[in-house]
Amino acid sequence: MPWWKKSAGVRKHRSYVKIRNANKSSIYTAGGSILIDAVNVIGGGLAGSEAAWQLAERGIPVKLWEMRPQVKTAVHRTEYLAELVCSNSLKSNLADTAQGLLKSEMNQMGSLLLRCARSTQVPAGSALAVDRERFAVLVTQQLQNHPQVELIREEMPALPTKGINIIATGPLTSERLAQEIAALSGDENLYFYDAIAPSVTLSSLNQDRIFKASRYGKGDDDYYNCPLSQEEYEKFWQELTDADIFAGHSIDQKMFFSGCMPIELIARRGLDTLRFGPMRPVGLIDPRSSKRAWAVVQLRQENQEGSIYGLVGFQTRLRWAEQDRIFRMIPGLEEVEFVRYGVMHRNTYINSPCLLSSTLQTRNNPRLFFAGQITGVEGYMESAATGIVSGLNAARLVLGQEPLVFSPLTMIGALIHFITSSTAENFQPMNANFGILPALEQKFKDKKTRYQQYVERSHFEMCKISELFLEHVVKEL
Numbered sequence: 001m002p003w004w005k006k007s008a009g010v011r012k013h014r015s016y017v018k019i020r021n022a023n024k025s026s027i028y029t030a031g032g033s034i035l036i037d038a039v040n041v042i043g044g045g046l047a048g049s050e051a052a053w054q055l056a057e058r059g060i061p062v063k064l065w066e067m068r069p070q071v072k073t074a075v076h077r078t079e080y081l082a083e084l085v086c087s088n089s090l091k092s093n094l095a096d097t098a099q100g101l102l103k104s105e106m107n108q109m110g111s112l113l114l115r116c117a118r119s120t121q122v123p124a125g126s127a128l129a130v131d132r133e134r135f136a137v138l139v140t141q142q143l144q145n146h147p148q149v150e151l152i153r154e155e156m157p158a159l160p161t162k163g164i165n166i167i168a169t170g171p172l173t174s175e176r177l178a179q180e181i182a183a184l185s186g187d188e189n190l191y192f193y194d195a196i197a198p199s200v201t202l203s204s205l206n207q208d209r210i211f212k213a214s215r216y217g218k219g220d221d222d223y224y225n226c227p228l229s230q231e232e233y234e235k236f237w238q239e240l241t242d243a244d245i246f247a248g249h250s251i252d253q254k255m256f257f258s259g260c261m262p263i264e265l266i267a268r269r270g271l272d273t274l275r276f277g278p279m280r281p282v283g284l285i286d287p288r289s290s291k292r293a294w295a296v297v298q299l300r301q302e303n304q305e306g307s308i309y310g311l312v313g314f315q316t317r318l319r320w321a322e323q324d325r326i327f328r329m330i331p332g333l334e335e336v337e338f339v340r341y342g343v344m345h346r347n348t349y350i351n352s353p354c355l356l357s358s359t360l361q362t363r364n365n366p367r368l369f370f371a372g373q374i375t376g377v378e379g380y381m382e383s384a385a386t387g388i389v390s391g392l393n394a395a396r397l398v399l400g401q402e403p404l405v406f407s408p409l410t411m412i413g414a415l416i417h418f419i420t421s422s423t424a425e426n427f428q429p430m431n432a433n434f435g436i437l438p439a440l441e442q443k444f445k446d447k448k449t450r451y452q453q454y455v456e457r458s459h460f461e462m463c464k465i466s467e468l469f470l471e472h473v474v475k476e477l
Helices: 046-056 098-108 113-118 133-145 175-185 228-241 263-267 320-327 378-398 413-419 446-476
Strands: 009-015 016-019 028-031 036-038 039-042 062-065 089-092 127-130 151-153 165-167 191-195 199-201 223-228 293-300 308-311 338-340 344-348 366-368
Touching: 039 046, 046 062, 046 113, 046 133, 046 228, 046 378, 089 098, 089 378, 098 113, 098 378, 098 413, 098 446, 113 127, 113 366, 113 378, 127 293, 133 320, 165 378, 228 263, 228 308, 228 320, 320 344, 366 378, 378 413
Parallel strands: 039 062, 039 165, 062 151, 165 366
Antiparallel strands: 009 016, 016 028, 028 036, 089 127, 191 344, 199 308, 199 338, 223 293, 293 308
16 A cells, blocks of 8 residues: 555644645645645646656646547547547557567556556467456546546636646647647647558447457467458459548648558558558468468457447548448448448647756746647557656656666656657657667577567666655655
8 A cells, every 4th residue: 555545644744734625626735725726737648647657646736627528639539538539459469569568568657558458358379458438437436536636627717827637638639738739849830640550340240251360379369350362362452452541631641650540551662562461361370261361350349348440541531422332342340330431630749859958847936847749759658658757757856856767677767868859850659669779788689589678788787767656655655
C-alpha cells in the first residue's frame, strides 16, 4: 500500500498537511491556508487518464476536464474516458519487443491503463487487445471513484493561466484551444491525418472461406484469416487503387503517419506493397490446403464476447459505399455486416522540440505540462506513457521535489528525448521502437540477442527510478 494511504485523514509532510476527502480542490498548510489548488488535467483520453491517476495516487487533488459528451468529436462514440478510437490493439506483449518493453516500464510506474487493459483483454495472440467499451468503462469508474479526482464534463475554453496544468487534449483538440496552443510555439499547422479501420460482426463472416490461426503459431488461434489467390488479390488491388476516397479539404498526401497509413494509399505504391504489408501471408498456413495463400486479410477480436472483429491494418478513408463494395470482395466477407466503417480524422500535435523540456514541462512555464499524442508521440501506450511522466512530475512539483528526467536508455525516456530534442524544422511523430534507443556498447549481430540487451539495460535504469521512489517512501514513514 502506498505511504500516503497508510494514515487516517491527516498526515504531516514537510511544511504542510494534506487533508484527504474533505476538499478535492486544495492542499492546505498546517496553519490552514491554501498551499495550492487542484492540478488541472485537460483531456480525459489515455494520457489525461494516466496523468490524473498518477497525481491522485500521490494524494494530489485533480480536476479532470473532459468535454465529451457536451462537445462531440468526429470519431468518439461514447462519453467514457480513455476511449480507443482506432484499433483495439495495444500492440505486442512480448518482453523482447519495443512495445513489450514500454509496457514493462509503464507497469513499474503503476499504470492504470495497463491494469484495466489486462482486466478487459480479448484474445489476440502475442498482442494485448481489449474490449473497447469495457476498457473505457473500467478506466472511467476507477477515476470517478477516486477520492482525489473531480471529473468535470465541460470544455476548457482557454489555456489556464494559474496553478499547475497538464494539457492532454489529444489529436482532436478543439479548434479554439488548438489555436491557443499553437501560439505557444508559433506554429499554426502542426498536424497529420489518422485513418481508422472498419469493424464487422462475426456472425456475418463466411466460415467456409476463412480459417483461424496466429502468425507463426504464436499464441492461440486468435485471428480469423481470409486467404486470397493471386487472381483474387490482383482484382482487389485494382478496385482499391481506383476507389472513390474522401479527400477532405486541402489534405497534403504526405501528412499521414506511417503507422496509420490508409490501405488505399499503401496500395497505390505498387502491386505487391500490400502483400508485404498488412496483407502479408507469411507465417499463415491454410489448414485446408496446407499451403500459404498469395495474400491474407486478418481479423482481430474487438470485444470480450467475440462478436465483433476488426480488419487488421485496414485503416481507410474510402467512402462508405466503396467500403461496402470493395471489402466484400475479400473471401469470407461477401455478405459481411459492418458495425463501424473506416474514417479519417486530423491529428493535432505541437512542435515539442521548441516547446517542451525533457520533463514535459513547457520551457517558458514550468507549471504547464503537455502529455499524449499532442506532444508528437504516436500510439496508445506511447500516449499513456507521457501521461504517466507528466502526472508524476506535476505531483513532484506540488510536493516541492525536482521533476524526474527519465534516462534515454529506457523506452519511455527515449521517446521523450526524441520528441524534445529532434530538429524542430523536421519534427514528425514517433512511436516506440528500438531504433530510438542509444546504441549498445557491444555490438550483437543476432537481432534477438541485441533486443534482449536493450531490455536488460532498460530494466537496470528503471530500477534506479524505483529506488528513488523507495527512498522517498522510507524518508516519509
